[in-house]
Amino acid sequence: MDFRRSMESKYRELLTSYLKGGSEQALYQSQKFSRNALERNIPPEEMVSLHKNLMIELFPDDFTAEMQESFDILLEVMVGYGFAYREHQNLKHIQQELRTEMEIAANVQQTLLGTEVPCVDGMDIGAISVPAKHMNGDYFHFVKDENNSVSIAIADVIGKGLPAALCMSMIKYAMDSLPENRKSPTVVLENLNRVVEQNVDLTMFITMLYGTYNTASHCFSYASAGHEPGLYYDATQDEFSELPAKGLLLGIDKKTKYREYEKEVMPGDMIILMSDGVTESRTEEGFIERETLLSLIKKYLHLSAQGVVQNVYKELEKLQDFQLRDDFTLIILRRKV
Amino acid sequence: MDNQSCVKIINEWDIVSARQLGRNVAKELGFGTVDQARITTAISELARNIFLYAGQGQICIEKMYESGKVGLRIISIDKGPGISDIRQVMEDGYSTSGGLGAGLPGVKRLMDEFMIDSNPGEGTDIQATKWLR
Structure with missing residues (x-):
């Protein structure tokens, strides 16, 4: 939960700094941010939602209702990606288990043969x-x-x-x-x-x-x-x-x-x-x-x-x-x- | 059963109705947009399974109130061919490789609780619950 709160403020920081100057620095920081978020298994739909909420907060007047609603479509699509992402995470885990099992089997084979x-x-x-x-x-x-x-x-x-x-x-x-x-x-x-x-x-x-x-x-x-x-x-x-x-x-x-x-x-x-x-x-x-x-x-x-x-x-x-x-x-x- | 409403799934358009029902209830209970999208995706998957494999069945959405917690339960019931090897369909990569969308393991991960009961020749009964945090 702590990470999520700090994630939000970090993202706000990145967004505002980039919108002010469009600097490559902010983009590089965003890349680092994504690595962090991936480590914490933050699914893509949450990032979309975070972005949308911050935009509403930062531009209460200019971020129109249509623009906000457009994010519903993106969110829905990203849930699909999130779905695949979670499956991928789990398959990676299974692969690791299989690898370990194979290594043990290889040792047993060494002993047997x-x-x-x-x-x-x-x-x-x-x-x-x-x-x-x-x-x-x-x-x-x-x-x-x-x-x-x-x-x-x-x-x-x-x-x-x-x-x-x-x-x-x-x-x-x-x-x-x-x-x-x-x-x-x-x-x-x-x-x-x-x-x-x-x-x-x-x-x-x-x-x-x-x-x-x-x-x-x-x-x-x-x-x-x-x-x-x-x-x-x-x-x-x-x-x-x-x-x-x-x-x-x-x-x-x-x-x-x-x-x-x-x-x-x-x-x-x-x-x-x-x-x-x-x-x-x-x-x-x-x-x-x-x-x-x-x-x-x-x-x-x-x-x-x-x-x-x-x-x-x-x-x-x-x-x-x-x-x-x-x-x-x-x-x-x-x-x- | 005031807390439960159902949609019959017979053709593909019924999937949309089931989603709509789920989204309305999720909104009403106070779920945020991300969770709404997750719940409706889970409903889509379950409804699609009914439509594609069972022919017909129904999706019910139930409001849950349990020891101070509020939640939404999706209940999917069909009288289709049933599943002979549940372990297999609950395995990642099994259903997706056949091009069946995200499959049941995906639904399980989107929700907080998941229960499946199926007998070959009798049909399948799935309950998936998400709690409001």
């Missing part, structure tokens, strides 16, 4: 996964088992945000429940394919690459369900090649069979796995060229695997003006020299 990059003798592993929005529709997971092997899963739900993230939780738990001795890449994918086919609606597809790295034989065996192809870096030739992999996406046909591929990894060589958020990084000119990605990886080769993935991410983030269009996941496994 969290995985640690394992330390393995003779290997250097790096991984990064960044969601485009709050929730991540990409997923990666490492499992180190007692018979000298490291399993890697990398998956991407077509789509992003909350629906994709919810879907990923399911994949993670389906994978956890597979029996320990049945974890060859093709078996894992065939099992998950059945789970996805049964549980996820028809519009949601998941791509996945599952591989096992044997740290004794340095053989990487893997299978892919329509996932972004991995890359192999040959250190002696300083060349990249694509890791061949064919297979249907998860969730399309429950009878899908997957094929297992093997790749022997030489000292210093790397296996690079990614989601399509990496290759489909977009600049103003369109998708980045594959060459750009490869040269970025080369640029940071002298760093640890974790250093490479982080720096490649940073550069691609910058190339895209810090706006990720899709979730971004990049994993590097390097056999130490």
Whole structure:
């Protein structure tokens, strides 16, 4: 109430000073006034009413009845604006609440899907996964088992945000429940394919690459369900090649069979796995060229695997003006020299 | 029921009559021009809802005297299809996105008190009150 009274006298001041001299100063003060009034949620119709009343007070003779009545029309119109203004205020509030909720959900997701990059003798592993929005529709997971092997899963739900993230939780738990001795890449994918086919609606597809790295034989065996192809870096030739992999996406046909591929990894060589958020990084000119990605990886080769993935991410983030269009996941496994 | 008068809402012109009735009562009770405009806007919204969705119904304006307070209550009653999900229509952005004007949440904010009762197939009963300060 205090503010309203002081608002009235402040407005009177502005009005009289402006009517006397028409100064820019008074107009600037009015602008500041409006900021104050907005902070106090003063709706537009009240401003119109205030203005009209002051005019009557300041010009009792000249402010004719017609002029006064004309303000009824303006007032009525401004009630409409006030209506929209209040709704906007409330929607802003709701948006804030949703944002908070999403942040909490993202934390829960981190806890549920969290995985640690394992330390393995003779290997250097790096991984990064960044969601485009709050929730991540990409997923990666490492499992180190007692018979000298490291399993890697990398998956991407077509789509992003909350629906994709919810879907990923399911994949993670389906994978956890597979029996320990049945974890060859093709078996894992065939099992998950059945789970996805049964549980996820028809519009949601998941791509996945599952591989096992044997740290004794340095053989990487893997299978892919329509996932972004991995890359192999040959250190002696300083060349990249694509890791061949064919297979249907998860969730399309429950009878899908997957094929297992093997790749022997030489000292210093790397296996690079990614989601399509990496290759489909977009600049103003369109998708980045594959060459750009490869040269970025080369640029940071002298760093640890974790250093490479982080720096490649940073550069691609910058190339895209810090706006990720899709979730971004990049994993590097390097056999130490 | 001396304190209550009603307008049947059948066509769009009846919205104007309902507004006029509301404005007269609001003036008589001593509401200022801003509140008059808010009350009539609320009446418009409720009457439009009847006209557009229920086909017909009525808007009643009631003078309220309660423990020293003076107020105006808008009562909107129709026997239309009713609302199956009241929570949804009371959500901001729901009705407006369909182009239905400011909607019920807006009416609620313009007034001091708001009550809605609706059953699918039976109709809708809304009461919105504004107190004189």
